[in-house]
Amino acid sequence: xxxxxxxxxxxxxxxxxxxxxxxxxxxxxxxxxxxxxxxxxxxxxxxxxxxxxxxxxxxxxxxxxxxxxxxxxxxxxxxxxxxxxxxxxxxxxxxxxxxxxxxxxxxxxxxxxxxxxxxxxxxxxxxxxxxxxxxxxxxxxxxxxxxxxxxxxxxxxxxxxxxxxxxxxxxxxxxxxxxxxxxxxxxxxxxxxxxxxxxxxxxxxxxxxxxxxxxxxxxxxxxxxxxxxxxxxxxxxxxxxxxxxxxxxxxxx
Ligand code: URA
Numbered sequence: 001x002x003x004x005x006x007x008x009x010x011x012x013x014x015x016x017x018x019x020x021x022x023x024x025x026x027x028x029x030x031x032x033x034x035x036x037x038x039x040x041x042x043x044x045x046x047x048x049x050x051x052x053x054x055x056x057x058x059x060x061x062x063x064x065x066x067x068x069x070x071x072x073x074x075x076x077x078x079x080x081x082x083x084x085x086x087x088x089x090x091x092x093x094x095x096x097x098x099x100x101x102x103x104x105x106x107x108x109x110x111x112x113x114x115x116x117x118x119x120x121x122x123x124x125x126x127x128x129x130x131x132x133x134x135x136x137x138x139x140x141x142x143x144x145x146x147x148x149x150x151x152x153x154x155x156x157x158x159x160x161x162x163x164x165x166x167x168x169x170x171x172x173x174x175x176x177x178x179x180x181x182x183x184x185x186x187x188x189x190x191x192x193x194x195x196x197x198x199x200x201x202x203x204x205x206x207x208x209x210x211x212x213x214x215x216x217x218x219x220x221x222x223x224x225x226x227x228x229x230x231x232x233x234x235x236x237x238x239x240x241x242x243x244x245x246x247x248x249x250x251x252x253x
Pocket of ligand 1: 108117
C-alpha cells in the first residue's frame with residue numbers, strides 16, 4: 001500500500017469514527033513513506049505496541065484546511081503521469097465559500113494554457129448555462145459566485161479520459177477541496193465526474209437529472225458541456241438546462 005492509499009484508508013476510518021489505529025509488531029515498516037507538505041494532524045494517533053520504531057503516517061486531510069493549503073500541498077505535483085505533458089495545474093476557480101460547486105473531468109488545451117478550469121468553448125457554454133439559467137429563474141448569480149474544478153488537475157494527453165489510477169491519485173485533492181468548502185450541493189458535469197463522485201458505474205444518460213450523495217452533500221448529475229456543443233445534441237441541451245434549474249433552485253431557493 002502506498003502513502004496515498006494509506007492516507008485514504010485512514011480518512012475512511014476517521015469518517016467511521018475510529019480515532020486510533022495500532023501497528024502490529026513486526027508488521028510492515030512505515031519507513032520510506034514520502035513526507036507530505038500538508039500540516040500534520042493528530043486526529044488518528046498510532047500506538048506502537050512493541051519496540052518497533054514510530055510509524056511515520058502520512059498526514060490526513062486536516063479539518064478546517066483551506067484551499068490554499070491544499071494548493072500548496074499539490075505543489076509542483078508529479079504524483080502521476082499526467083504531470084509529464086501539462087503546462088499548468090488547473091486547481092479550481094470561483095468563490096471558496098460558494099454553496100454550489102461544479103466538477104468537470106479534467107482540463108483541456110485552453111485550461112492547461114491558462115491554469116483556469118472551463119475557459120475554452122465548453123467553459124463558455126458552462127458560463128452561459130449558469131448565468132442565463134439563473135437569470136431566467138430570477139436568481140442573481142454570476143459564474144464567479146460558484147466554484148468550478150475538475151476530477152484531475154492536469155490535462156490528459158489528447159484530452160483522453162483520465163485513467164482510474166490518475167483519478168485515484170488526483171481525486172484525493174478534489175476530495176479535500178470538497179471537504180474544505182462543504183458546499184450545499186455539487187453539480188457533476190459528465191459521466192467521469194459523476195462516477196468519481198458517486199462511485200456508480202452507470203453512464204451519464206442514466207444518472208442525469210437525479211440527486212446522488214457525496215458524503216452528506218447532494219450531487220446533481222448532468223451532461224458535460226463539451227457533449228452539449230455537438231450540434232446533434234439539442235435534446236440533451238434542454239435536459240441539461242432542466243438539471244441545472246433543479247440544482248440552482250435547491251441551492252438558491
Ligand atoms: N472540460 C473539463 O472537464 N474541464 C475543464 O476544465 C474544461 C473542459
